[in-house]
Amino acid sequence: MPLIKVVTMTVLVFISIGVTNAQTGQTETLNASIPEIASLRIRIDGNSIIPLSVSVPGAGSPLTGAPNSSSWLGVTTVVGAGKKGTISVRVSQMIPGLNLKLTVAPCTAFGDGIKGTVASDRVLCLTDQPVISDIGSMYTGGGVGYGYNLTYWLAENGMDQIRGGATSVVVTYTYSSN
């Protein structure tokens, strides 16, 4: 019996301490403001510049452009309540007689969130065109092999206007939300 009393008293003392601590604790209101976030990063496998060219399958045939799929678009977003994000693309200049075309593949499995819907093939132009829409809060992972694979190629669009030489084109991806 004395042992039971000692145990009972010990338990009561611990409960009492816990209640005292709980009663003396403070309640604080945490106002966490989470801003909208959009971070885009393009990774290119191997080089920092994507090379493109055309070839001739045979005499009399139109030029064909070999596709280049060495670049990946990694994205992290936090969208506001009721908002959706869109990623658009534009180029710095057009190539006479050629269309620079883009295919954005659906996002790889890595990551989480609402990764949006990719558009069908685009002919890139000087004005922004949406290529991924209905984006929610998400992340895709970064680096080669993560995110949205970008495939570029050239297609003939007015052979008589095409001239040989080297031209550099800047391709810009921009995130916006509404």
Add this chain to the structure above:
Amino acid sequence: MRSFTPAFLAACLLLLSATAAQAQDASWDSHLILIRLDNMASYRIERSQGKNDPGKHYCLRITSLVRPDETRMISVKGISPVPVRIYIEPSNPEPAGLGPMIREGGLALKPSDQVCIADLKSCFTSSEEKNTIIIRILPDLPGAPAAFAFCQVIYTLFTN
């Protein structure tokens, strides 16, 4: 139980907003594409094989890509035991970039080069026979026999 001090919370919020500001700066990204177009020309002349008068004419297929300051031309020369003329019919529709060519009246074949298609820029005809440039070589004498000796014709593509 007190888990966070006000100072800790303030530091967290500051870090979060700083990260957000940095992320907003990176809401776009760009990269460079280098487009390299090598000047080239690929052409082929072969006897017709289609259903329309097979073997009676030649088909010229050409794909050409020129630099801004370049033009090309195709010349013809040859030797024939009898006078012959060369007639060229452009494909229909005529490809843009294909310069002027000898038309009605044809061109009398000579041992020296004569331009038959001039001012050729970037163009392609077609790989299909029905849409290629047609070349006919016909006797230049009224009433000449249908069959005559071999004539050798050489086509050369020049780039200026």
